[in-house]
Amino acid sequence: MNTTTGASPEDLRNRLVDAIVKEDTIGVRDARVDTAMRTVPRHAFLPDAPLEEAYANKSVTIKENPDVDALPLSCASQPDVVHFMLVQLAVREGDNVFEIGAGTGYNAALLKYLTGPSGHVTTCDIDPDVTAYARRMLDANGYGDVRVVTRDGALGAPESSPYDRVIAAVGMWDLPGTWWDQLAVGGRLVVPLRWRGLSRSVAFRREETRMRSDSVKMCGFLPVIGQDGERNNYIDDNRLVRLYWDQDQDIAPELLRDSLSRSKSVAWTNATVGPVESFDGVWLRLSATERQTCRITVNPAAMEVGLHRPASPALSPALVEGDSIAYLTLERTAENPDGEPRFRLGAVGYGPAGTDLAERICTQIHAWSPARTAEPVLTAYPADTPDSDLTDGAVIDRPSVRLVITY
Template sequence: MNTDTGASPEDLRNRLVDAILQQDPSGLRDARVESAMRTVPRHAFLPDAPLKEAYANKSVTIKENPDADALPLSCASQPDVVHFMLVQLAVREGDNVFEIGAGTGYNAALLQHLAGSSGHVTTCDIDPDVTAYARRMLDANGCDDVRVVTRDGALGTEEFSPYDRMIAAVGMWDLPGTWWDQLAVGGRLVVPLRWRGLSRSVAFRREKDRMTSDSVKMCGFLPVIGQDGERNDYIDDDRLVRLYWDEDQPITPELLRDALTGPKSVVWTDATVGPVESFDGIWLRLSATERATCRITANPAAMEAGLHRPASPALSPALVEGDSIAYLTVERTAEDPVTEPRFRLGAVGYGSAGADLAERICAQIRAWSPARTVEPSITAYPADTPDTALPDGAVIDRPSVRLVITY
């Protein structure tokens, strides 16, 4: 049950929104979304969480996974992510909105606030425990007009379509064909899309024969149940270094078993970043230029055993071809006590083609450095679209769509 922190829920809610507007790196702003988040009481959808936790800028688990090594089954999303995804969605008064991933019902309440009395909101989840919880919370908070449906979100809810806006609160590896059918031409889809080991909130505009992005922002979400096109495995005997890749990539972890114990090639660029400056765009550029792009994670024990440190041990971009791998790395530049520390960017490679792969990563670091905030364009086409109808760019095929990523 919520407990007294000495501050009212309204004060805590306003402080949270103030902090989001000051600190959110997405740069996205919308006065209507701000108003909704200052109005809808998040704590009321998390009655078992202390007020301080309900109004902290972090996700809150509402259903644990019985598998101790697996991710939770359902969470209340982190508020700053909720904020910028709603800005990306741009809900208008009177819109018909579909949400995939019901969570606590809080996001659906925000959507109802934005769509107004003339709009309609339908939220869907595959887990009946989650939808039952969302239904209780929505009813308890005066949102009984929100439709709550227990169904695989990939099927959509055709009976209430067409939709002006669709938003997914779960990580999607594919864009189901049913969504194309149920989203009106001219509508918007915001989805945490997963490809090449990364996850980004992509805002698509629905056109007649395609969906075209106009916003791509960093995010992380629990993956949707039922889409199993992502692969992962350890590449060392001690199970300390792990790769994540897509099923369409010809990556064989067994070929890399000996690579990390052999000689390494380290290549540096002149590009540097400050201690809190993002270099996320390098990964995006790699995914748009290198089919071999994937993700590497390394346990601290791997570095203690001699592995060259990835730029971010928990999730760094890598290139893998055959028996060779290279990944992004950073190194602090010479100390200067009167200036902010800087870190130069480079890549380290292992295996017979490790040096070449490292050079290719550095080429994308150099391409990114002078235009660090530029976002790629991601265009989704139906899976039966012929090659001749696709623009130039990196093509990533999924069962339902063909993604084209360009700069």
């Protein structure tokens, strides 16, 4: 049962939306989304959470994973992420919308508010416990006209198609062909897409023979069940350093077992960032230029025994070739020791090709620095599209789609 010791749910809801709007993480506004989030009661879809938690800007787990080392099976997404993905989706009154990942039912309720009385919303999830929960919450809060189905989201819901808008609330490694068939030409797809170890909310506009992005924003979502194209493994005997890569990449972690014990090569640039300034665009540029871009995750214990610190130990971009590896790093500059700290960006390499890999990362730091907010364009084509019909850029092949990343 929701309880509170102070503000009303309405006040808490307005404070949350005010904070999200003030932060403005994507630089695009939609007043209708603001109104929806001020109106639909998130706490009513999280009856076991205290009011303050329901209106905190954080995700809330609704179904734990029996594997204690694994991610939860279902969550209520972080509100600011919900907000900017709905802005990306640009729902209109009367739209027919399909959602993959039912969660608590809260996002479907927001979608129904945005589509209005003449619109239609279908939400689905592969887990019957999740859809049962969403159904109960939607019915209890006056959204009985939202359709809830239990199935693999990759199958879509052809019985209610074509859709004007499709949104996924789970991380996708591939874009199923069924979504192409069920999304109307001119419609929009917003999906947390995973490639080269990173995850971004990509807003696509459906064209006749392709889908082309007009918004690419940072996000993190639980991966969808059933897509297993991502790989990961440790590259040290102490299991402190882990790589994440895609199945189409020629990466063999066993070749890197001895690389981190060899001498290192550090290369620096003149690009600097403040303590809360994002350097995430470097990773995006690497994914558009270097086929062997992947992700490295380092346990703090590895740095205690001498490993050079990655820029972000939890997730940093890396390049791997054979028995060599390099990754993004940073260090505090000596300038303004009494002012706000600045950190210069560089790369550290290990193995025979480590120096070259580090320099290649620095090349992309230099490309990113003068245009730090620039976003790549992702163009998606059906998997059988010949090379001659693709736009210029880095091509990443998936079972159902060919992605082209272009700056």
